[in-house]
Amino acid sequence: xxxxxxxxxxxxxxxxxxxxxxxxxxxxxxxxxxxxxxxxxxxxxxxxxxxxxxxxxxxxxxxxxxxxxxxxxxxxxxxxxxxxxxxxxxxxxxxxxxxxxxxxxxxxxxxxxxxxxxxxxxxxxxxxxxxxxxxxxxxxxxxxxxxxxxxxxxxxxxxxxxxxxxxxxxxxxxxxxxxxxxxxxxxxxxxxxxxxxxxxxxxxxxxxxxxxxxxxxxxxxxxxxxxxxxxxxxxxxxxxxxxxxxxxxxxxxxxxxxxxxxxxxxxxxxxxxxxxx
Amino acid sequence: xxxxxxxxxxxxxxxxxxxxxxxxxxxxxxxxxxxxxxxxxxxxxxxxxxxxxxxxxxxxxxxxxxxxxxxxxxxxxxxxxxxxxxxxxxxxxxxxxxxxxxxxxxxxxxxxxxxxxxxxxxxxxxxxxxxxxxxxxxxxxxxxxxxxxxxxxxxxxxxxxxxxxxxxxxxxxxxxxxxxxxxxxxxxxxxxxxxxxxxxxxxxxxxxxxxxxxxxxxxxxxxxxxxxxxxxxxxxxxxxxxxxxxxxxxxxxxxxxxxxxxxxxxxxxxxxxxxxxxxxxxxxxxxxxxxxxxxxxxxxxxxxxxxxx
Numbered sequence: 030x031x032x033x034x035x036x037x038x039x040x041x042x043x044x045x046x047x048x049x050x051x052x053x054x055x056x057x058x059x060x061x062x063x064x065x066x067x068x069x070x071x072x073x074x075x076x077x078x079x080x081x082x083x084x085x086x087x088x089x090x091x092x093x094x095x096x097x098x099x100x101x102x103x104x105x106x107x108x109x110x111x112x113x114x115x116x117x118x119x120x121x122x123x124x125x126x127x128x129x130x131x132x133x134x135x136x137x138x139x140x141x142x143x144x145x146x147x148x149x150x151x152x153x154x155x156x157x158x159x160x161x162x163x164x165x166x167x168x169x170x171x172x173x174x175x176x177x178x179x180x181x182x183x184x185x186x187x188x189x190x191x192x193x194x195x196x197x198x199x200x201x202x203x204x205x206x207x208x209x210x211x212x213x214x215x216x217x218x219x220x221x222x223x224x225x226x227x228x229x230x231x232x233x234x235x236x237x238x239x240x241x242x243x244x245x246x247x248x249x250x251x252x253x254x255x256x257x258x259x260x261x262x263x264x265x266x267x268x269x270x271x272x273x274x275x276x277x278x279x280x281x282x283x284x285x286x287x288x289x290x291x292x293x294x295x296x297x298x299x300x301x302x303x304x305x306x
Numbered sequence: 307x308x309x310x311x312x313x314x315x316x317x318x319x320x321x322x323x324x325x326x327x328x329x330x331x332x333x334x335x336x337x338x339x340x341x342x343x344x345x346x347x348x349x350x351x352x353x354x355x356x357x358x359x360x361x362x363x364x365x366x367x368x369x370x371x372x373x374x375x376x377x378x379x380x381x382x383x384x385x386x387x388x389x390x391x392x393x394x395x396x397x398x399x400x401x402x403x404x405x406x407x408x409x410x411x412x413x414x415x416x417x418x419x420x421x422x423x424x425x426x427x428x429x430x431x432x433x434x435x436x437x438x439x440x441x442x443x444x445x446x447x448x449x450x451x452x453x454x455x456x457x458x459x460x461x462x463x464x465x466x467x468x469x470x471x472x473x474x475x476x477x478x479x480x481x482x483x484x485x486x487x488x489x490x491x492x493x494x495x496x497x498x499x500x501x502x503x504x505x506x507x508x509x510x511x512x513x514x515x516x517x518x519x520x521x522x523x524x525x526x527x528x529x530x531x532x533x534x535x536x537x538x539x540x541x542x543x544x545x546x547x548x549x550x551x552x553x554x555x556x557x558x559x560x561x562x563x564x565x566x567x568x569x570x571x572x573x574x575x576x577x578x579x580x581x582x583x584x585x586x587x588x589x590x591x592x593x594x595x596x597x598x599x600x601x602x603x604x605x606x607x608x609x610x611x612x613x614x615x
């Protein structure tokens with residue numbers, strides 16, 4: 030167990046040292062403030078508007094950006110060490126292969142969670158400061174849920190990145206697979222669902238199955254966690270409209286997201302144990 | 307005390323390819339053993355098996371008295387220097403050793419002591435990315451010694467080292483031997499390795515060609531000794547006929563010296579006779595080298611051993 034934390038701490042510090050953590054913090058803070066300030070520019074206004082609307086826009090944007098970052102931060106975590114020749118060295122130390130993958134996973138997840146908390150936290154603190162009406166317990170709960178679910182979403186894709194990293198033979202292939210994975214989960218999956226919806230015309234079977242199909246993609250689960258909590262009228266009518274017949278319990282959604290964070294990582298651990306070095 | 311490494315009929319197959327094909331040997335503690343063979347001979351496979359990174363396909367392997375496959379705790383007692391190690395370029399030497407010392411549960415103070423021992427104390431706080439090849443090898447040696455391992459595996463430790471650094475490395479290897487530890491050194495540079503090892507394991511295409519102390523291997527091969535004779539002025543031709551009369555075919559060299567190949571069993575007798583011969587001004591005896599032994603065994607990439615046998 031101890032070895033896992035030693036590796037995790039090293040990866041966490043590496044991400045910090047390579048400016049990943051700082052860059053992400055700044056990116057998240059700027060995104061949040063930008064959306065908060067210019068989010069209603071289309072309506073001809075500039076300035077802070079509804080806190081909920083800001084959060085809804087952040088959710089949509091986060092669903093695009095966070096998976097990409099999760100994949101980028103960790104896609105080379107094992108295959109990169111193989112390319113550099115340090116993998117054999119690490120494995121010659123008294124730690125199990127699973128411990129190495131677990132440590133790397135936890136370290137990158139920690140770095141991503143820290144950046145999420147720092148970046149969005151900073152932005153929210155500024156927003157709250159400049160917009161006293163938004164200083165409600167409700168708002169803090171929403172933002173707390175957002176940061177937690179964003180960190181979990183990050184963990185899902187760090188786990189997938191670990192899996193890609195374990196299974197590929199070189200770094201460039203891993204990078205390509207990571208990009209394909211991002212495209213598939215963020216763009217293609219939703220397009221396929223929409224196509225299904227249009228083609229089937231909403232027959233009863235499809236209506237019954239559809240809500241569960243959304244759970245097959247962590248990105249959609251992340252959207253559901255945040256948007257169903259915000260309710261209607263926060264600029265998220267499309268998604269809530271699609272799922273109006275079905276209410277997801279927040280506990281179920283969080284459980285599914287957690288499952289999505291653990292499953293690829295567990296697969297990566299198992300695959301790495303069986304790998305011929 | 308059990309031997310450092312012991313294996314019997316050890317085999318490792320990758321699909322159809324046999325990387326190691328039924329090798330048996332025993333490596334005692336307190337010795338420096340050379341692991342020799344060309345690329346693809348099975349050296350890396352053997353090292354990975356000893357480290358417990360891959361599972362044997364057959365046979366038995368004991369390292370420090372236990373089977374190494376997935377024995378994580380055993381690796382605390384083994385040090386390993388990978389071939390042309392790069393390490394983490396963004397860490398400093400000190401940070402790397404601190405990290406690895408924690409993983410190996412070695413005392414933290416040891417990292418500093420080892421940096422001084424390999425002569426890197428002055429560069430301890432520089433990024434490894436700025437190190438020269440030789441400095442990286444020395445850092446690699448330092449990490450291999452973390453936790454005072456009983457068995458040290460060095461994979462091509464001197465590639466890219468200058469002669470001074472190579473001497474330093476073998477000085478440390480000598481200290482390890484004096485300390486009773488077992489050191490397994492794989493290398494291509496036979497002439498450089500020879501004075502520093504007690505015995506050798508010679509592999510070719512997954513088979514063990516020879517194993518044992520250098521003296522025993524020399525006996526077994528019975529390679530002739532070379533002698534170089536410098537005759538007094540104008541005595542060369544006469545000496546040559548004298549030698550021919552004793553059945554020794556001498557060859558004349560461009561520098562005027564005569565070269566003789568003397569069978570092992572006749573060496574001392576011939577030497578006594580030559581010392582008594584007034585025509586000889588100087589004499590030089592060359593024992594068969596590790597490289598000659600290696601060639602004789604046919605350890606090279608060409609399957610010449612069968613042809614000679």
